[in-house]
Amino acid sequence: MKATDRQLHLNVFLMGNGHHEAAWRLPGSSPQDVTNASYYVKLLQTAERGKLDSLFLADSYALPPTIRYKVLQSLEPFTLLSALAMLTSRIGLIGTASTTYSHPYHVARQFASLDFISGGRAAWNIVTSTNDATAHNFADEKLPEHGERYKRAAEFLEVVQQLWDSWEDDALVQDKASGIYADPGSIHDIRHQGSYFSVRGALNLPRPPQGQPVRVQAGASETGKEFAAHAAEVVFTAQNSFADGCLFYTDLKSRMKKYGRQPDELKILPGFCPIIGDTEAEARDREAALHDHIQFDYGLLRLSNLFSTDMTGFELDEPVPVDFLAQQSEVNGHRGRYQLYVELARREKLTMRQLIVKTASSRGHYSMVGTPVQIADEMEKWWRGGAADGFNVMPPYLPEGLELFVDKVVPELQNRGIFRSEYTGTTLREHYGLQRPASIYGQTGQLAVKR
């Protein structure tokens, strides 16, 4: 197979000791490492050895109600990603920040700062928060309604982009002789007054190396998809089959035209949880070792949280009550994921126990057990067949789950000429083939500050 211009993109999504909910209980796992920066450094150096495009860290601003059963996701993203920037050189760094419970001046500034620290490797996963526990930490009785959250997100993003652009690319003069450090005529107060925010001044940092850090999004509702079509440059999504992946891909890309955007300005990366063995039997054994440690009490809590409904009274070996769930009119949080679970349970006629096991590896993302060749085949099929521009790789357990992917699956993709053997750029925008955006105030498109 010969090389092609279009290349596959690979993000690694790190969470706790891996995405399988019982990964922390494996003999090789270290739950104490989850608050240890050097743990993530080693993982990222493995990912960089595999020439992966980026790392993604999810986030929320509340303690999970399931803390008894499951390790923390990770440290706080801005601090951890900045730490990781210093001991990596190429891999992109995608952090999550909520538009519902943050302020645009802080978010714009912290991402701009991360972009400087990393030499142009920062990206923002834009979320609107999904649970009332977060609301309770920010003086809200409950999370604002779904549509309201997205209206706020749109305005929040607009403010952040204006702040990133508030210094023109050539605003830094730095002329020692004349004593002019910056040209105030090239630095613009944004004077934003909207429904949710009032922000008058310019950012107190120059335009970041990428012009604007990359915008990432993962909403799956109708509103979420419209937001992505309008604003996102990378989209993470949970798709349970190649067919579903194709439908989502076509749907989302076709929504872009009305916003004046070309399809390749947005990269779609379905979640992909690979359980890898040199033989199918070895892979199955690894899956079984993980599933052996599942705690069904945790599974019931996880489903309760997802469905915003107490599921702890349902019998594990009875069918999932799909009709009951479908009647729940108000799911204000993970709306897209909720639909996916209900459809999966209906289609495959699952019991509660089966649904818990089926989603234990990756919470509804596509999970596959197989050899490196089988996994590369499946990835190539999705990528060539119009279901994906790449994948959000979710190692089920760490560090081995990532090492096997980098050492066995990545070379297979490289041999097929569909994934890079070396980084060809230094910024995250270059890895994803995304243009450096021109400033709304200037059109030079050049780096203002070199690292």
Place this chain on the structure above:
Amino acid sequence: MKATDRQLHLNVFLMGNGHHEAAWRLPGSSPQDVTNASYYVKLLQTAERGKLDSLFLADSYALPPTIRYKVLQSLEPFTLLSALAMLTSRIGLIGTASTTYSHPYHVARQFASLDFISGGRAAWNIVTSTNDATAHNFADEKLPEHGERYKRAAEFLEVVQQLWDSWEDDALVQDKASGIYADPGSIHDIRHQGSYFSVRGALNLPRPPQGQPVRVQAGASETGKEFAAHAAEVVFTAQNSFADGCLFYTDLKSRMKKYGRQPDELKILPGFCPIIGDTEAEARDREAALHDHIQFDYGLLRLSNLFSTDMTGFELDEPVPVDFLAQQSEVNGHRGRYQLYVELARREKLTMRQLIVKTASSRGHYSMVGTPVQIADEMEKWWRGGAADGFNVMPPYLPEGLELFVDKVVPELQNRGIFRSEYTGTTLREHYGLQRPASIYGQTGQLAVKR
């Protein structure tokens, strides 16, 4: 002179290309480095070679109105300090966050995360913001009144401390066999409902390595000093003479008793800007090289900003209008610094030009030009004489201003037995001789998580 139990403490305060406002214009300065993390790494490695206690980064959330004339302060503190944590091993990392324009859940979490990343080296410089430009970026027409800001600060700090303590030190169980990761009975919703904040849940991170990151403060008004006496563990202050230093030191320490605190639970570090030469003449030459690059247009703007009064119409060679300034009833920002300038101008009968030059090196902090021995003598005098527990060292230009201090003044202090020759602890609390606080929920006082 023999070693003593009480030791001097040294913090390095890094800002731009150094504290002298014209430092960026020196031939050896690189203004482009101010957005470059590796610049700070080299400086901190120098500071660590000198066994300094900590680094301090100031901060504000608005573009300075003087951006034409002077380099940026630095990058955003949480991101930069986290980056620096990875390439240093002992030096403490003091970041600034405002209680007026931040949210306690984010601040508690980012400092806790930095404390994990750095292995117990995080500290929070608590500020209340000092200018309306910041207010304008957060939907306020003007900064809240001084007393109001401190009321909010007190409640903000209370929430942050509760969040840091919300996990007892032994809440992490991490028992793979039983599947219990954390004991929910040892993790406490804080259920705070106050005048300014409502925060219900626990932090989504375990108790940080230091129990609580160190609390730093620098307010100089009456309200600021009461706040420090009650809540601060390290205080930065601007004192223009040994006599003033003694008054402040005695005043602040004597205020602590009514809060049930011992004097050594708070370390007072006056600002100290050393311009160092092997001979006095060499030191004077270095000062002159800096002063040669002063821009008086900038100086007038700087004074206008400090006094909240337009000073640009005043003649440079006329006396500072102290009576006019003393009548300005409302200075809502840098209240303590304002008084210091007015008193300095009155006492020394300064012209506007002289006041600008006099404060160009360190904006009103104590500045000294001399040999390493003279500088060590002065430091020892303040430290032995009841004016200081140590110093907030403000290199006037970088990197040389810091290198000279570390290579020439620090050995002089070490030879006198009053400053450490090696770090004896790993955490910032250990460097400053501050106890790890017991949790409000538990009394073990032990590290929950080892790095």
